[in-house]
Amino acid sequence: MAEDYISVITSLLEKTNAIQAKKFKTFLDTCDDLYRKRANLFFSQYERLLNHLGKDFSYSVDCYNRMNTDMLYERIQFLDTGKYSNQSFEDVKNKIYLSPDAFEHHMHGLAIAQFVWWDQYQRFSFFADNLHKYVDRTGRYLEVGGGHGLYISEALRHFNNDTTFDLVDISPTSIEMSKVALNTNRVNYILKDIFDFDGKEKFDFITIGEVIEHVEDPKALMQKLGELLNDNGTIYVTTPANAPMIDHIYLFHDAEDIRSFLQNAGFKIVDERAVFAENMEYKKAVKYKVPLMYAAFIQKS
Amino acid sequence: MSNAEIIADLTKIMEKIFDVSDLKISMDTVATDVEDWDSLNHIQMVVAVEKHFKIKFSSTEIQNWKNVGEIVASIQNKLG
Structure with a gap:
């Protein structure tokens, strides 16, 4: 190794x-x-x-x-x-x-x-550095689209032993990837469309990283998460602006566009980090439409 | 166009994108030889080259470039 x-x-x-x-x-x-x-x-x-x-x-x-x-x-x-x-x-x-x-x-x-990528590490470090603030109020943790398990691994390290962890993904390949990488029985792996979750299920902390740009109607997705979130719960959401990729559909133009979107979906921003993918001066980044990474801890407004 | 003419045009494009003057490139030049040839400038350069020569590269062509000579070959290929 x-x-x-x-x-x-x-x-x-x-x-x-x-x-x-x-x-x-x-x-x-x-x-x-x-x-x-x-x-x-x-x-x-x-x-x-x-x-x-x-x-x-x-x-x-x-x-x-x-x-x-x-x-x-x-x-x-x-x-x-x-x-x-x-x-x-x-x-x-x-x-x-x-x-x-x-x-x-x-x-x-x-x-x-x-x-x-510098911006991807910023996205992760912002999560990892702030997770301790939510330890006492998280009994149920949900992650939507777990990928290689980086974020849920960090949550497993931070949150208490009695916290439950659910990881939901629509892709069987992705679920299998998470299972093998995480190698733990502390996580419930759920192959399901998040829209099929019963709204009576409530979570204290939901992580949804780099998912909403993959759907046609991200507002409906965020509103669904709002249904699944306890009234005092928190969501960690990340999404990019101006970031063309082979599987991106929904285009956000800048950080303000994302903030407005989150507010319109029924959330208030508790803390946020926005960085450009290239370390450069703001004016040049805007001029060249350099991708922007936006991450935020949000709660119901 | 000859390779030398294409390199001359490429040099002007790169000087503008990289914001430098008196850039010296040859068919053997690679990205590490030019300080400002980074990922962002590379994108701007490809866009500028396409616009200048009125051509479109495929992703396979872009992926296979190892040096300036291979970019020149792609341009020659497109110009027919």
């Missing part, structure tokens, strides 16, 4: 993608020991999934490179048209979700991005 996954990934990127290697090394120069500890913890968990699949990090980095190329291509079109290339769930379902190869590559690419 590799002990320093960061070095492994850096070395693989240097061999395969000079531009991404350069970007990652610039990011690493700003990182502290806590980043390295968190990254190595996640990648050791993720390696369990790779081993299960008979693959290694060279496969993941290959997926990451492929994802970056897809993104580059989507971005070029976005700068030209001002729209995401997919306008409906049906589009994405046919191109990605019903194509096991495309879906698997994308998911493994995203696993690497969690700690290689």
